[in-house]
Amino acid sequence: MNLDFVDYAKIFVKAGKGGNGAISFRREKYVPKGGPDGGDGGNGGSVFIKATAKKNTLIDFKYKKHFVAENGRPGEGGKRHGKSGKNLIVEVPIGTVVKDAESKEIIADLKKDNQIVCVARGGKGGKGNSHFATPTYQTPRIAENGDPGEERWIILELKLLADVALVGYPNVGKSSIISKLSNARPKIADYPFTTLVPNLGVVKIGYDRSYIIADIPGLIKGAHKGVGLGDVFLKHVERCLLLVHVIDLAPLNESDPIENYKDIREELEKYHTILAEKREIIVGNKLDMVTNRNHLKRIENYFKNIGKEIIFVSAMTGENLKELKYRIWQILEEQRKLVKSYEEIPEEEITPITLESISIKTYQKVNFDVRKVDEGVFEILGEDVMKLMRKIRMDYTDGLRYFMGILEKSGLNEKLRKLGVKPGDTVIIGDREFEYR
Numbered sequence: 001m002n003l004d005f006v007d008y009a010k011i012f013v014k015a016g017k018g019g020n021g022a023i024s025f026r027r028e029k030y031v032p033k034g035g036p037d038g039g040d041g042g043n044g045g046s047v048f049i050k051a052t053a054k055k056n057t058l059i060d061f062k063y064k065k066h067f068v069a070e071n072g073r074p075g076e077g078g079k080r081h082g083k084s085g086k087n088l089i090v091e092v093p094i095g096t097v098v099k100d101a102e103s104k105e106i107i108a109d110l111k112k113d114n115q116i117v118c119v120a121r122g123g124k125g126g127k128g129n130s131h132f133a134t135p136t137y138q139t140p141r142i143a144e145n146g147d148p149g150e151e152r153w154i155i156l157e158l159k160l161l162a163d164v165a166l167v168g169y170p171n172v173g174k175s176s177i178i179s180k181l182s183n184a185r186p187k188i189a190d191y192p193f194t195t196l197v198p199n200l201g202v203v204k205i206g207y208d209r210s211y212i213i214a215d216i217p218g219l220i221k222g223a224h225k226g227v228g229l230g231d232v233f234l235k236h237v238e239r240c241l242l243l244v245h246v247i248d249l250a251p252l253n254e255s256d257p258i259e260n261y262k263d264i265r266e267e268l269e270k271y272h273t274i275l276a277e278k279r280e281i282i283v284g285n286k287l288d289m290v291t292n293r294n295h296l297k298r299i300e301n302y303f304k305n306i307g308k309e310i311i312f313v314s315a316m317t318g319e320n321l322k323e324l325k326y327r328i329w330q331i332l333e334e335q336r337k338l339v340k341s342y343e344e345i346p347e348e349e350i351t352p353i354t355l356e357s358i359s360i361k362t363y364q365k366v367n368f369d370v371r372k373v374d375e376g377v378f379e380i381l382g383e384d385v386m387k388l389m390r391k392i393r394m395d396y397t398d399g400l401r402y403f404m405g406i407l408e409k410s411g412l413n414e415k416l417r418k419l420g421v422k423p424g425d426t427v428i429i430g431d432r433e434f435e436y437r
């Protein structure tokens with residue numbers, strides 16, 4: 001069995017970080033102390049997954065598994081905003097289901113060409129110091145850091161989206177039929193399991209109409225529970241509108257075509273009711289090999305009795321293939337009217353998507369706890385404090401002062417004193433240590 005057919009991939013996606021806000025002051029002639037003019041950082045790029053008709057496997061993801069979008073550029077002086085990071089668009093075949101690797105939640109089911117979904121949102125750029133001037137504090141050396149971009153592992157799963165699928169035992173002539181009906185050119189040979197991966201072909205009906213047909217590798221007994229990778233192939237059949245069940249009218253091993261039909265039918269039914277309930281027609285192939293008219297009559301009667309339509313063809317001579325092609329089209333037209341999933345899916349635009357973000361200006365007070373770790377050592381705990389700390393650019397002392405100012409307004413001193421803090425003691429916040437004064 002060929003395992004190169006890649007219909008599953010696990011990849012890591014990471015959006016870009018937002019650029020930091022700038023700390024800068026206007027410098028002009030005759031203006032000794034200009035106001036703050038640090039621009040905002042650009043937003044980080046987002047990662048999108050987009051369906052394209054140009055691909056038909058997930059093989060590209062076998063070796064390349066990490067997809068990282070560009071970071072936003074930092075802001076600059078003169079209120080110049082940093083450039084936003086470019087979005088990264090990862091292309092996958094139509095029919096790819098996108099899932100979160102951890103929760104297994106379905107993020108999107110990409111069924112149409114160019115359908116697109118965002119899987120990691122970019123971080124928002126930080127505000128520059130031009131935002132932090134107040135009447136009493138006109139030279140703020142305060143700016144925000146950009147937010148980190150989202151990152152996660154996602155699963156890509158390909159389920160082919162053919163309108164019609166050719167199924168049947170190996171060697172019955174499925175690949176021969178698809179090669180005659182469509183533009184697909186699969187390998188054809190006189191031994192079983194020639195086809196190792198599903199093939200897709202486009203069947204043209206006149207000038208602007210067509211349908212997609214899939215040639216599924218031969219199925220065998222036990223396929224529904226994975227024998228001969230049957231379950232993998234059957235998964236691809238789940239979404240088609242019509243099953244074309246191909247039987248060999250003159251099997252070399254002299255087996256009975258009706259029994260062969262029943263075997264595969266049982267596999268389809270055992271796999272899932274979805275397949276059991278799907279519209280099915282039977283194609284009796286290799287008509288050119290049949291000399292006994294009674295043999296055909298018997299087969300025809302059997303299917304008539306169970307209420308199934310059968311068409312006899314020869315992929316070799318081409319007999320009845322045209323009829324088959326149009327009959328499939330007709331049935332598809334009928335089926336499409338019944339199936340809701342063919343409704344139009346609006347195509348999203350590829351606009352940058354960035355995470356919601358709160359400005360540090362919105363922090364007047366924060367909630368936190370203080371814990372005594374050891375003699376003379378205290379730790380400040382609280383998600384808000386950590387968020388605030390990440391958000392403020394600490395590479396300027398003003399940032400630190402601003403941060404401490406908010407903590408003090410929120411009752412830091414009282415809390416520390418209650419626990420018996422003394423000057424010279426250590427106060428830990430996140431990954432920093434301060435001396436209490």
Ligand SMILES: Nc1nc2c(ncn2[C@@H]2O[C@H](COP(=O)(O)OP(=O)(O)OP(=O)(O)O)[C@@H](O)[C@H]2O)c(=O)[nH]1
Nearest residue numbers: 170171172173174175176190193194195218315316
């Ligand atoms: N005489 C005759 N031979 C045919 C006909 N259709 C297919 N064959 C032959 O049957 C053999 C199998 O054909 P394939 O199209 O490879 O069969 P398949 O169903 O795709 O087989 P797997 O891929 O193994 O499942 C080849 O040798 C074909 O040339 C037909 O209508 N008449």
Ligand SMILES: [Mg+2]
Nearest residue numbers: 174175194195
């Ligand atoms: Mg084949």
